[in-house]
Amino acid sequence: MIEDILVVIGMIMIGVGAVADLIAAIGMNRFKNFYLRLHAATIGTIWGAFVPLIGASLVATGCYCLGSYRWFVTGGGIITAFLVLILAPAGSHALARATHRSGLVKVEPCVVDHLNEEMCVKEG
Amino acid sequence: MLLVTALASIFSVIAVYYAIMEKNLVRAVVFSAIQSTIYAFIYYMLMAPDIVLVYIPVAVGLYPAVILILISKTEKVEKQ
Amino acid sequence: MDFSIIQSFIIYVLPIYMVAFVLYTIRALKGPTISDQVLAIDAMSYDLAAFLVVLSIFFKEPILIGTAIVLALWIYALDIYIAKYLEKKEVGE
Amino acid sequence: MISLSTYLLTIIITSMIMNLALALYGIFFKPHLTKKIIALTILGDTANTFAIIVGYRRWVFSNTPSRPPVLVNYTNVSQEELIKFVNTAVDPLPQALVLTAIVIGLAVTLFLVFLALQIYRLYGTLDVREIKRLKG
Amino acid sequence: MKHVLGLIIILLFIIGFSLVLTVAGNYILPSQEIRSLAKYYLYLAYNPWHRNFTVMSPEAVTSIVWDFRGLDTVFETAVFYLAIIGSIALGRGIVKYSKPSGKLGLSLIVKTVTRISAVMIIAVAASIALHGHLTPGGGFQGGATAAVAPLLILIIFSHYYLLEKGVTKDLMLFLRSLGLTGIGIVAIIVYLMALPQGIHAYVLQNQPKPDSSIGLPAYIDGQLISGTLWFFNISEFFAVMAGFTIVFLLITIPERAFKKEEEVERQ
Numbered sequence: 001m002i003e004d005i006l007v008v009i010g011m012i013m014i015g016v017g018a019v020a021d022l023i024a025a026i027g028m029n030r031f032k033n034f035y036l037r038l039h040a041a042t043i044g045t046i047w048g049a050f051v052p053l054i055g056a057s058l059v060a061t062g063c064y065c066l067g068s069y070r071w072f073v074t075g076g077g078i079i080t081a082f083l084v085l086i087l088a089p090a091g092s093h094a095l096a097r098a099t100h101r102s103g104l105v106k107v108e109p110c111v112v113d114h115l116n117e118e119m120c121v122k123e124g
Numbered sequence: 125m126l127l128v129t130a131l132a133s134i135f136s137v138i139a140v141y142y143a144i145m146e147k148n149l150v151r152a153v154v155f156s157a158i159q160s161t162i163y164a165f166i167y168y169m170l171m172a173p174d175i176v177l178v179y180i181p182v183a184v185g186l187y188p189a190v191i192l193i194l195i196s197k198t199e200k201v202e203k204q
Numbered sequence: 205m206d207f208s209i210i211q212s213f214i215i216y217v218l219p220i221y222m223v224a225f226v227l228y229t230i231r232a233l234k235g236p237t238i239s240d241q242v243l244a245i246d247a248m249s250y251d252l253a254a255f256l257v258v259l260s261i262f263f264k265e266p267i268l269i270g271t272a273i274v275l276a277l278w279i280y281a282l283d284i285y286i287a288k289y290l291e292k293k294e295v296g297e
Numbered sequence: 298m299i300s301l302s303t304y305l306l307t308i309i310i311t312s313m314i315m316n317l318a319l320a321l322y323g324i325f326f327k328p329h330l331t332k333k334i335i336a337l338t339i340l341g342d343t344a345n346t347f348a349i350i351v352g353y354r355r356w357v358f359s360n361t362p363s364r365p366p367v368l369v370n371y372t373n374v375s376q377e378e379l380i381k382f383v384n385t386a387v388d389p390l391p392q393a394l395v396l397t398a399i400v401i402g403l404a405v406t407l408f409l410v411f412l413a414l415q416i417y418r419l420y421g422t423l424d425v426r427e428i429k430r431l432k433g
Numbered sequence: 434m435k436h437v438l439g440l441i442i443i444l445l446f447i448i449g450f451s452l453v454l455t456v457a458g459n460y461i462l463p464s465q466e467i468r469s470l471a472k473y474y475l476y477l478a479y480n481p482w483h484r485n486f487t488v489m490s491p492e493a494v495t496s497i498v499w500d501f502r503g504l505d506t507v508f509e510t511a512v513f514y515l516a517i518i519g520s521i522a523l524g525r526g527i528v529k530y531s532k533p534s535g536k537l538g539l540s541l542i543v544k545t546v547t548r549i550s551a552v553m554i555i556a557v558a559a560s561i562a563l564h565g566h567l568t569p570g571g572g573f574q575g576g577a578t579a580a581v582a583p584l585l586i587l588i589i590f591s592h593y594y595l596l597e598k599g600v601t602k603d604l605m606l607f608l609r610s611l612g613l614t615g616i617g618i619v620a621i622i623v624y625l626m627a628l629p630q631g632i633h634a635y636v637l638q639n640q641p642k643p644d645s646s647i648g649l650p651a652y653i654d655g656q657l658i659s660g661t662l663w664f665f666n667i668s669e670f671f672a673v674m675a676g677f678t679i680v681f682l683l684i685t686i687p688e689r690a691f692k693k694e695e696e697v698e699r700q
Contacts, residue, residue, distance in 0.1 A: 285588065
């Protein structure tokens with residue numbers, strides 16, 4: 001019984017991850033600016049990667065059909081989820097900081113930019 | 125499942141085309157990284173986990189670093 | 205629970221993932237600047253890691269999971285290299 | 298005889314041939330040495346992919362996937378399971394050859410990078426057309 | 434001249450492409466069967482009923498790499514060794530450079546995350562290498578995975594941080610020599626064991642063969658180690674990791690060290 005509940009919860013999480021992936025990919029194409037696309041990337045990594053990884057671990061825990069190696073899937077999924085959780089924000093941070101410092105992408109349209117006023121391109 | 129692999133291989137052709145034709149060398153390295161990621165996925169779908177395990181560190185982790193170090197020590201743009 | 209239910213569920217989820225990957229790849233190929241491209245590769249690869257885990261359940265092959273761990277580790281490295289290049293310092297310092 | 302999976306496998310092989318042709322074009326006609334090194338890595342990866350495709354086994358039935366060449370439950374394995382494993386796994390020999398080829402390709406690429414760096418230190422350029430002194 | 438070469442390439446492409454299209458269904462495309470040699474390898478990789486032929490490793494790729502085709506891999510390790518030696522010969526030189534003042538490396542967040550992830554990289558690499566005979570993995574995979582950790586530290590902290598931590602060129606050369614020596618010793622260890630007993634044995638022998646009854650044990654303390662495969666994997670792990678680390682230490686020497694040397698030479 002408890003195994004069935006775990007499998008159903010895991011499948012729901014995998015489905016949520018797929019939908020979040022689609023939303024993030026659409027946002028990645030629709031947003032106009034590098035700094036705006038960072039939001040879409042965060043949706044894609046946390047909701048689109050972390051959640052289905054935990055879901056897959058739950059499915060593997062509850063399903064006897066994978067045999068005795070299913071704990072391998074559980075452990076690997078949780079380790080991967082932890083790695084995504086710590087590495088993805090750090091990578092995005094390094095990339096955004098380097099981009100802003102090098103002046104590669106202007107902030108446009110902009111209200112205020114406290115870090116560097118020259119990067120701010122006011123609208124109109 | 126082969127449908128997914130065929131789609132990935134078609135996108136790899138586009139990535140290789142841009143990587144060869146691009147004048148800016150840093151962007152060429154980035155296109156080469158896209159190609160490496162797609163190839164890793166193709167190896168996975170062809171049931172070769174050993175190759176994926178050795179290909180991802182080499183082609184995603186080490187090739188771009190080495191070539192970027194070379195670019196940063198020498199020239200950035202390919203002249204026409 | 206029966207394994208065929210999980211398998212058919214994953215088959216229904218699969219096209220959503222594929223559309224997402226195609227859109228990510230379009231942005232990665234098109235992106236106006238280098239940062240956009242790297243960001244798109246970044247998001248695509250983390251999602252690919254999750255997708256590989258889902259596929260290893262679909263194939264019923266638990267040993268394929270090691271590839272996902274390695275993929276999640278190395279995409280971080282690509283971010284760092286490009287960031288270091290954009291900071292315009294010499295690489296060893 | 299003609300099936301969807303045959304068509305899809307032909308698409309994969311045709312794309313790989315296209316990649317090979319593009320990489321050869323890059324090696325021959327692009328003047329910059331860094332671009333030549335990038336094209337060389339792509340060429341090596343594509344050649345490795347051909348070897349993997351040769352060793353692939355098509356799915357026996359539509360829902361019985363071919364397996365990686367690793368025996369999962371090795372403790373108290375029975376004869377029937379071993380025969381089933383032999384009849385569903387892919388070819389391990391190309392994978393073993395490609396495995397060493399990738400690492401050695403990286404070592405050779407590192408050697409080429411050092412060579413290019415030395416050329417830049419001596420001549421101040423990496424463009425093949427401008428390295429006049431290398432001629433003759 | 435340039436156009437002639439291009440035309441030759443295009444013609445060769447057309448010829449090869451039509452060849453593929455002609456014989457596609459028969460030879461190039463994979464079928465539902467594999468070659469009988471591959472079936473032989475798969476059948477004998479882990480087979481308790483044929484103790485005179487098996488490798489006792491459930492992973493067919495590692496058993497091919499280090500047992501069935503072991504000599505190939507030893508020679509490829511030699512090629513790898515020579516390529517690294519060539520890189521060292523090109524990259525070295527008597528250079529003296531000092532640590533620059535000021536802040537080195539990337540931001541604090543990235544540094545903190547890297548402190549955690551570098552440890553995890555080494556752990557994952559070690560697990561890949563040590564379980565190489567049971568699950569996908571092995572010496573080459575583990576070594577290539579572990580070589581990215583020094584590169585990340587070089588880029589995120591600095592060249593000097595790694596040197597201050599004691600990871601120098603000489604230490605890595607020592608580790609690499611240790612790995613290569615290990616491969617050499619393990620390759621002939623069964624031969625050395627058989628020599629005093631007067632038994633016939635082969636180089637790179639793992640399990641007992643039909644005409645030589647000696648071999649390394651497959652199980653130690655109930656754990657499957659597959660004879661020589663485990664030792665080969667560990668040695669190759671150290672050789673590959675240390676070899677790549679030397680090259681990265683050499684390639685990130687700052688460029689001003691070489692420029693100063695040239696100016697001194699001109700004067």
